[in-house]
Amino acid sequence: MNKLLKIFTILVFAFLYLPILLLILASFNSGASLAAFSGATFYNYAELFADDDLIGLMLNSILISVLAAALATVLGTAAALGIFRMRKPVRKLILNATNIPITNPDIVTGISLSLLFAFVGRLLRIESVLGFTTLLLAHVTFNLPYVILSVMPKLRQLNPSLNEAALDLGYTPIQAFFKAILPEIMPGILTGAMTAFTMSLDDFVISYFVYGPEFSTLPIEIYNYTKKPVPPKIYALFTLTFFALLLIMIAMNLLQIRDEKRRNRAFDKVSTR
Amino acid sequence: MKSRVKLLAAPYLAWLLIFTIVPLCVVVYFAFTDADGHVTLANLGAMRDYLPTFADSLLLAAISAAICLLIGYPTAYAITRAPASRQRFLILLIMLPMCMSFLLRTLALVALLEDQGILNNILSAVGLGRVTLIRRPAAVVAGMVYNYLPYMIMPLHSVLVKLDGKLIEAAQDLGCSRLRVLLRVILPLSVPGIISGVTMVFVPAVSTFYISKKLGGTSTAMIGDIIESQFKTSYNLNAGAAMSLVLMIIVFICMGIMNRFTGDSEVDLL
Structure with a gap:
């Protein structure tokens, strides 16, 4: 029984990693096909580093993810502190609303934001509102719930007398927050920030509906690549x-x-x- | 003092209102108006033509979620049986694919399954002949299972790992067979993980638009494909909005039904 379970698990991992292995092999393939290996080469890696556009797109992705994660972490942590002090029915209502971007399909979130931007654009009579700003706004929006949901449990675990003790020992409320509360909830904040960053970095569906022609990210470009034959340098990346x-x-x-x-x-x- | 701390949430609440609640209202607005802004029910009326597509999408997503559960549950259980240090590494291996481009990984799956693909090349090399694996609903299901399986394993593992071993021992001491321990103790206690895993597979699967395009044929277009083409090729925002609205309502109904099973306990989505 146990042996069977072990073999089963190994097969599951093989299933998860087989396509990844294929892509890694393709990065060393001298041919362009994913399905046939024609010979080993580092040529694709040289191509990758010579391609400024691709490196630029990667930097764009990193820029958006860092900015969105940072903004969401600050806003979300402040929000969690505030929401935590609210009465239960209000708190529950807000947390339910916070869950909307997580439970809604990504495509609906992307479309709702793109329609909002289209609507505002129509009101302001601007031809194209989509660009860096709309992309950033969208990323912060879908990152916020992950930060709040990571910080809230840490606030719940907090010893309620911690703040009082800090105040009794002569800290001002602000000092008490930075010296007593913040270190305690830091793991939650970091988890939230990391989750937000990785979510942003790999997001395609939402970005696809709110990006503009002058600022694109790597996943969006990869999608455009997959409509035609994919250049093997993408596999190297x-x-x-x-x-x-x-x-x-x-x-x-x-x-x-x-x-x-x-x-x-x-x-x-x-x-x- | 207390009220001032509450004010910290104000910027977020404004954000939530502007970028989450208002956009949903805008979807409703677009769904009920035509291109000139006049109120109409035509967009929603036209949904009748897409009923088979909605049904297909729901069916494929439900099958995928079920297969993910059948594969994911034993895997998550096996991971919790591993020693602590290896367990962490295995979880890392489950998480890693979630961070890698799903577009490219799906493309690799296509290379495995296509007519001149790796599996078919192996089949013809051993003399079994080529089989059509791609462009059929089963291939779409395979793509969904492959992409979303980690989202099933993670919540299952986080529930199973917290399971109190003493409960299992107690059940065994009281004479339960291994099967009964599984059915009467372990399974009921992992319901929150099952619900959250099924949700995390079902919701993205029912609304996907890339997987079905690459692995499915022309007959297996899903809701996501149609919404995407309304927005990106035919620029019919109103029809796209109506479809998104229906999709959203379907997902909320499904979630409502599933949450019934968990009762009041909060489901941890992370």
Whole structure:
């Protein structure tokens, strides 16, 4: 039984990674096809680094994701602090509304925003409102719920007397927030910021409906590429991104393990004393 | 003091109003007006022609969610059985594909399944002959399962990992067979994870427009494909808005039905 389960799990992982493996192989393929390997080469990587447009698009994607994640993190953390202090029925109502961009299909979120921009454009009699600003506004909008939903549980876990204790010890309310509350909820804020960043970086569906011709991102361009034969340098970019993300995730994992060990050790010291 | 802290939420509430609530009202406005801004029911009336498309989309998404659950549940369970350090690595491996371009990964799936694709090349090399794997509903389902399976495994794992081992031991001590432990203890306790996983697969699957375009044939156009073409090729914003409105209502009804099963407990979507 256990052995069967193990084999099944390995097959599931193989299913998840087979297409990724194909794309990695294609990045070293001298032919342009995904289905046939004609010979090994690094040519696609040279092509990738010579392509300023593609690197520009990648920088665009990173710019939008960083800005959107930063804005959403500040707005969302402030919002969570405020919402947390509200009475239950109000809080529940706001949190339900906060869930809308998560539960709504992406295509509906994208279309609702694009219609809003079209509507405002019609009112202001502007030909095309779509561009960098609309893209950023849309990204902040779908990032906000992830930040709020990551910070709220941390606020719930907070010891209610923490703030009072800080105030009793002579901190001003603002000092108390930055020195006592903020460090406690920081893990939630960081999770929210990271989730927002990755959501933004990989978003295609919503961006597709609100981007303008003068500012595009990588996923949108990849979509346009997939209508015609995909140049293999895209596979090279995919491969580099894959290994970069893998390394970042492993590093974060190791840091987390070290952190936990340290905390356990500190706990052991306190409890043996 | 307390009221001043509440004010921190003000900018967000304004944002929520302008960029979430108002846009939905704009969708309703466009759905009920024609290109000149006159009120009309014609857009929604025209939905009748698309009923088969809506039905197909719902069916394919439901099948995908069911398959994801059948594959995802044992996988999530197996991951929780692994030692802690390996468990974290396995979860990382589940999350990693979620961060990679789904467009390219879907394209790789096409390369596997197409007529001159890898699977067919293998089949013909061993003398079994070529089979049409692509351009059929089953290929669309395969694409959905492949893309959204991680979204099923993650919430299932987060529920299963919190499961109290003592409960299982207690059930075994009281004479439950392994099957009964699974059916009477583990499964009921993982309902919130199942609901959240099914939602996270069903909602994007029912509204997808890329997967069906690449893996499906001309007969398997889904709601998402039609909405996309209304906006991007035929520029009929009003018809697109009407369709989005119907899609949104369908999704909300489905979610409402599913949330019935969880009762009052909050479903953790993250």
